[in-house]
Amino acid sequence: MATTGPERMLRFVSVEQHQPDKRQATERRADFAEIYREFSIGQAETQASRCSQCGVPFCSIHCPLGNNIPDWLKLVAEDRLDEAYEVSAATNNFPEICGRICPQDRLCEGNCVIERGFESVTIGAVERFITENAWDQGWVKPIVPASERAQSVGIVGAGPGGLAAAEQLRKRGYQVHVYDRYDRVGGLMIYGIPGFKLEKEVVLRRHRLLEQGGIVFHLGRGVGSEDSDTEIAFSTLRARHDAILIATGVYRSRELGGPGAGLGGIVKAIDYLTASNRRSLGDAVPEFDSGELNASGKRVVVIGGGDTAMDCVRTAVRQGAKSVQCLYRRDRANMPGSIRETRNAEEEGVEFEWLAAPEAFTGEHKVSAVRAVRMRLGLPDATGRQSVDPVEGSAHALDADLVIKALGFDPEDLPAMWNEPALEVSRWGTLKVGPKSFMTSLPGVFAAGDIVRGASLVVWAIRDGRDAAEQIDQWIGANAMLQAAD
Structure with a gap:
């Protein structure tokens, strides 16, 4: 029988931190399977018992979803796994996904109180274990609303924000329809x-x-802008539903100029990753088969320092690239991507060119090299980040057959695409919404996720989707009361 009560916790002084076992780099380079193995029940309970149950849980404070992390850690430590799942799922629609891809080193684990001196609790791995165990036990059930409502909500975008909002609204009994231009859910x-x-x-x-x-x-x-076999007009969508949520995310890749930027062999990260993932899903991908979006046997240079860049370099390794280099204009300490992912990439053979930025691309019709220049960090700019300045006379060449631009994403021009000029956008092209209402400039049209805040984390999209669903519910309810009064 499992031990319960306070004696089960606070074991960080006697139990060392243990991350899930990780497959060897030589093994994982050969496939696209997840590199981390799951905790066993015993491992999860032991690691959860390291939680200090502090009075002010900074892990929860720094979680965008405000997950009740100390609570479900205690429940896991006490072998109350069904309750742990209920607590975890109460604030997070997709805990098994966040447990895998959230940058815990910058969020919950990075702010763990015991981090100073004892290393943090392995929160992400326990979170993943809780829900995977719940799936295995049959505890994860489909939504069953207490009652059905006649009102319907149309959601544009089947990414994490749209899906989180869809689930929250369906729980309240709304008729929820999700529209997405892609053939699979998930964005x-x-x-x-x-x-x-x-x-x-x-x-x-x-x-x-x-x-x-x-x-x-x-x-x-x-x-x-118009109805067709593959598209539905935004005006039709508004007429069909009582409320609309726009959760399209941001997909327009930032471009990189300079001499030779138009050469063949220079591709966008989203195109490269989509081709690889489609092939893993069993789809026919002509651009991959032709070699255009395939790193096999090539010298690959990835430009950028975020998580997308890490995804690209590690994908290139698995595709059998001859060499993989990552070019980033700042140093490791200022890299926006996850430290954990950078370490994994280095283990797998990726070479990092820190403090270096592309100046030009050379080649006849296809790229053959990236001309880069060394950079030095200067004074902080208006955002607080150190500026970067080129070092005179430091130009050097990196041989490349394939260059992948992983420079981030900007929003598409939705007002023009949807023939809705009244849909107001910010100077960055993101949709303007009320600070608490999530409503756009169009009545009954809401927006959430990256299309509002700009490219961000999956966990923030989930938070926005949940909050937007709450506002949609209140707005529809208020409208129903006004109509009843009339």
């Missing part, structure tokens, strides 16, 4: 994030569960 979780971080069945499993709960998906059906 960047399915086509952007490689399988070695998030195996695709994890996302597809959630899709099936949401569908079983009554959410209707219209896949391969984007939003446009």
